[in-house]
Amino acid sequence: MSRLGGIGGHGARLAVFFVCLELAARIDDAVNYGAPLFSRYDYWTLLDRDDGGVPHNVPGARFEKWKINSLGFRGEEIPTAKAPGDRRIVCVGQSESFGLYEREGGEWPALLGRRLGAVRPGVRIVNASVVGAGRRSREAYLEKYVLPLRPDVILLVTNPYNEATAALQLAEMPGAQPPTVGGGGTIRAAQPRILRKLRLRLAEVVPERVVVAVRSWWLRRRVREAERTTLAGYPALDVLPEDAVASFEEHLRRVVRRVQRMGARPVVATYPTLVDSSNVARYGNHLENERVWNVRLSERGLIDAAGKLNAVSRRVAEDLAVPLFDAAAAVPRTTEFFADGVHYTDAGAERVAAAAYETLDRAGALGEPGPLTLREATSER
Amino acid sequence: MSLNSTAFLPFLLAVFAAAALGGPRWRWAVLLGATAAFCASLGPPSLLILLGSVIVESWGFALAIDRVQEPARTRLLRLGVAVNLGALILVRSSGAVAAIGASFYVLQVVSYLVDVRDGVAPAERHLGRYALFLTFFPKFVQGPIERAGGLLAQLNEPRPLSAAEVAAGAKLVAWGLFQKVVVADRLAPLANAVFDDVGRWHGLPLAIGTYAYAAQIYFDFAGYTDLALGVGLLFGVRLTQNFDAPYLAASVAEFWRRWHVSFSSWLLEYVFRPLQLALRGARTWGTPAALLMTFLVSGLWHGGRAGFVVWGLLHGLYLAVSLLLRRPWARLLASLRVRGTAVARVVQIGLTFHLVCFAWIFFRASSIADALRIVSNLGGGLVASVGAVARGERWDTLLFLGQGRAGFVFAIGLVTGAALLRPLFRSATLVEPPSLSRLWSLARPAVYAAVLYLLLFAGTATRSFVYEQF
Numbered sequence: 096m097s098r099l100g101g102i103g104g105h106g107a108r109l110a111v112f113f114v115c116l117e118l119a120a121r122i123d124d125a126v127n128y129g130a131p132l133f134s135r136y137d138y139w140t141l142l143d144r145d146d147g148g149v150p151h152n153v154p155g156a157r158f159e160k161w162k163i164n165s166l167g168f169r170g171e172e173i174p175t176a177k178a179p180g181d182r183r184i185v186c187v188g189q190s191e192s193f194g195l196y197e198r199e200g201g202e203w204p205a206l207l208g209r210r211l212g213a214v215r216p217g218v219r220i221v222n223a224s225v226v227g228a229g230r231r232s233r234e235a236y237l238e239k240y241v242l243p244l245r246p247d248v249i250l251l252v253t254n255p256y257n258e259a260t261a262a263l264q265l266a267e268m269p270g271a272q273p274p275t276v277g278g279g280g281t282i283r284a285a286q287p288r289i290l291r292k293l294r295l296r297l298a299e300v301v302p303e304r305v306v307v308a309v310r311s312w313w314l315r316r317r318v319r320e321a322e323r324t325t326l327a328g329y330p331a332l333d334v335l336p337e338d339a340v341a342s343f344e345e346h347l348r349r350v351v352r353r354v355q356r357m358g359a360r361p362v363v364a365t366y367p368t369l370v371d372s373s374n375v376a377r378y379g380n381h382l383e384n385e386r387v388w389n390v391r392l393s394e395r396g397l398i399d400a401a402g403k404l405n406a407v408s409r410r411v412a413e414d415l416a417v418p419l420f421d422a423a424a425a426v427p428r429t430t431e432f433f434a435d436g437v438h439y440t441d442a443g444a445e446r447v448a449a450a451a452y453e454t455l456d457r458a459g460a461l462g463e464p465g466p467l468t469l470r471e472a473t474s475e476r
Numbered sequence: 477m478s479l480n481s482t483a484f485l486p487f488l489l490a491v492f493a494a495a496a497l498g499g500p501r502w503r504w505a506v507l508l509g510a511t512a513a514f515c516a517s518l519g520p521p522s523l524l525i526l527l528g529s530v531i532v533e534s535w536g537f538a539l540a541i542d543r544v545q546e547p548a549r550t551r552l553l554r555l556g557v558a559v560n561l562g563a564l565i566l567v568r569s570s571g572a573v574a575a576i577g578a579s580f581y582v583l584q585v586v587s588y589l590v591d592v593r594d595g596v597a598p599a600e601r602h603l604g605r606y607a608l609f610l611t612f613f614p615k616f617v618q619g620p621i622e623r624a625g626g627l628l629a630q631l632n633e634p635r636p637l638s639a640a641e642v643a644a645g646a647k648l649v650a651w652g653l654f655q656k657v658v659v660a661d662r663l664a665p666l667a668n669a670v671f672d673d674v675g676r677w678h679g680l681p682l683a684i685g686t687y688a689y690a691a692q693i694y695f696d697f698a699g700y701t702d703l704a705l706g707v708g709l710l711f712g713v714r715l716t717q718n719f720d721a722p723y724l725a726a727s728v729a730e731f732w733r734r735w736h737v738s739f740s741s742w743l744l745e746y747v748f749r750p751l752q753l754a755l756r757g758a759r760t761w762g763t764p765a766a767l768l769m770t771f772l773v774s775g776l777w778h779g780g781r782a783g784f785v786v787w788g789l790l791h792g793l794y795l796a797v798s799l800l801l802r803r804p805w806a807r808l809l810a811s812l813r814v815r816g817t818a819v820a821r822v823v824q825i826g827l828t829f830h831l832v833c834f835a836w837i838f839f840r841a842s843s844i845a846d847a848l849r850i851v852s853n854l855g856g857g858l859v860a861s862v863g864a865v866a867r868g869e870r871w872d873t874l875l876f877l878g879q880g881r882a883g884f885v886f887a888i889g890l891v892t893g894a895a896l897l898r899p900l901f902r903s904a905t906l907v908e909p910p911s912l913s914r915l916w917s918l919a920r921p922a923v924y925a926a927v928l929y930l931l932l933f934a935g936t937a938t939r940s941f942v943y944e945q946f
Binding site: 108109111112113114115116118119120123289292293296300 | 921922925926929932933
């Protein structure tokens with residue numbers, strides 16, 4: 096009996112220990128990020144879908160370094176009304192532009208905004224990117240969420256992997272439900288927050304090779320599972336079919352025209368990716384993460400899709416005589432600039448911001464220059 | 477690889493596993509191998525060469541001393557001490573990386589040779605165990621400075637590892653790390669803000685910076701020592717306790733019985749007592765002079781910087797003056813009818829703490845000029861700055877030293893918490909569980925969780941230990 100009591104006592108102490116550890120994690124989040132103590136708090140609280148099924152950021156939401164302003168865009172508050180003489184450049188992309196691995200405020204639209212702040216005080220960058228947003232909702236999102244900003248320039252960033260998958264889905268399954276974005280119903284308020292923190296801390300202290308190996312193993316499992324459920328025995332495609340390429344081109348042309356009809360000037364961007372055929376032997380493992388979300392394409396298929404769809408972006412920009420932001424040519428394909436297959440490191444984001452500035456400046460999209468040139472402003476800082 | 481680096485934990489686990497598998501008989505070999513690997517990770521090959529030379533040479537001196545009779549014993553001892561102190565002065569003055577740990581293991585060599593000469597300890601014949609005694613990795617960089625009767629005796633009679641010791645050791649390792657990476661390293665920005673930019677401050681900020689440094693150096697050094705003691709316990713080795721709530725000392729003499737105990741007792745035994753004996757002819761002034769000279773040595777041991785020397789001399793002066801004023805002070809307390817009361821003790825603790833803090837200014841400041849400027853500006857602007865703070869003005873500068881309210885409050889909370897929670901992590905004997913009230917016993921899992929959380933998530937980027945430089 097006393098032995099049982101002893102075991103019970105140890106069990107109770109252990110339970111108190113873990114409860115307190117979790118409580119400490121929640122207090123930490125509350126103090127540092129203003130997180131709620133007892134309700135849901137995770138990355139997906141930043142995202143939602145409106146009644147029309149359009150994914151958007153949740154105004155005022157915050158998770159760790161990611162903050163959404165009151166209008167539903169990442170970054171600082173912006174006045175609802177546009178002052179006379181002001182110019183608004185709106186970046187519409189996905190997670191690569193929303194920011195993932197960069198330090199807080201290190202995502203490329205924020206860096207671009209800071210670069211412009213000194214030399215073009217009247218120009219404001221709005222980061223209207225939404226994680227996981229894509230083709231199905233792009234036009235509706237522009238109408239509902241971007242148009243009210245009265246943008247002067249809209250910079251369109253399209254992820255070729257996701258666009259390829261969307262094109263394939265539309266071709267094969269016209270009535271299919273859109274992929275889940277936000278509202279991850281499996282994540283509950285009771286989910287221990289301490290586990291995520293422990294995992295992140297562990298990844299910091301464990302040698303990088305071990306982290307990469309574990310992550311790779313986990314991703315391979317997820318890819319196999321996705322292949323089993325999605326491909327139903329058919330092989331993944333090594334080449335993106337031409338009708339999918341044409342479908343993307345038709346979509347991009349339509350979006351560009353729509354932006355023009357909205358009274359804004361479109362800028363079409365190519366999409367930088369870490370892996371291409373020249374470095375696949377070295378960085379091929381980074382495509383595993385992309386394959387989890389785009390399982391219909393093999394690794395070769397993803398490389399093929401990126402090449403083809405970036406070529407489409409260049410062609411559309413040229414045909415429709417709109418500026419091209421050739422981001423794919425601006426970022427070297429190494430892990431100094433990419434934290435994974437498509438997301439940037441701080442250095443990568445710097446490169447993209449610099450290239451975006453040059454493109455906008457060259458295209459005359461920035462309006463009248465301010466009192467300082469960029470070089471002068473940078474040297475003054 | 478420092479004891480607070482992330483690489484140290486897997487290293488420690490690997491050594492622990494090897495020691496557990498090897499059993500008591502081969503533990504010395506496992507620990508010696510681990511020590512060699514640890515030392516190799518600290519610096520260039522010259523460190524190992526110097527270390528090997530000191531080990532072999534001092535081992536040979538001890539064996540030789542043991543074999544001969546007086547007066548040859550003392551002559552050999554003097555030669556051995558001169559060779560080792562000479563080597564210490566040489567490597568320290570060269571500023572070479574090879575000097576890491578030398579201040580500690582050379583003192584250990586000196587005490588060992590003296591003990592062998594005096595017949596207090598036998599000369600160790602086993603070179604491996606002797607090498608381990610000098611360099612055992614947890615204490616290699618910052619001590620504690622061990623005596624042959626303590627550590628060498630334990631290495632010669634290893635016991636099977638006990639669960640109680642391992643559990644206490646693990647707890648001490650966590651507590652030591654907490655004191656270092658959470659508490660001390662959070663205090664460092666406050667102290668650095670003042671001492672790295674002395675001319676910017678007047679009055680209260682200088683006092684806060686000095687208090688912050690006093691707390692930082694304590695938690696830094698006590699944290700290292702607890703870490704070393706904890707690691708020792710994991711291998712069934714009980715190292716010397718170095719700190720015993722030194723800022724609760726009611727006199728400077730008591731402070732030195734509680735602060736860096738292994739060093740102060742070494743000074744007492746091998747410097748102060750011989751000096752006191754030599755100066756006994758000077759009657760009243762003999763002991764105060766011996767104290768001054770002893771603490772001059774203490775200052776010089778920390779390095780050639782004038783600030784260390786002044787710091788040592790100040791402590792010598794405190795002790796000498798308190799010795800000379802002992803009787804008038806006792807009469808004063810008696811006439812005020814507070815002698816032996818709690819009030820008197822609190823006043824004495826406060827006075828001692830501030831004397832110690834005053835000396836820390838010279839220890840930490842980059843130069844004597846900086847230290848004197850701090851002393852001068854501290855007195856000059858104190859009333860005005862305290863008044864401004866009382867009126868709620870300029871708290872960010874005067875109180876938080878530009879480090880932000882949150883950082884300041886967090887640092888104060890950590891210092892208070894660490895002082896209050898200490899009994900939960902270390903009993904006087906280290907291994908036997910501390911006797912706790914029922915409330916503390918119930919709160920223990922919550923406290924462990926909080927400390928572990930802070931250790932994992934509130935630790936700062938790795939900073940080196942303050943005493944590593946000595």
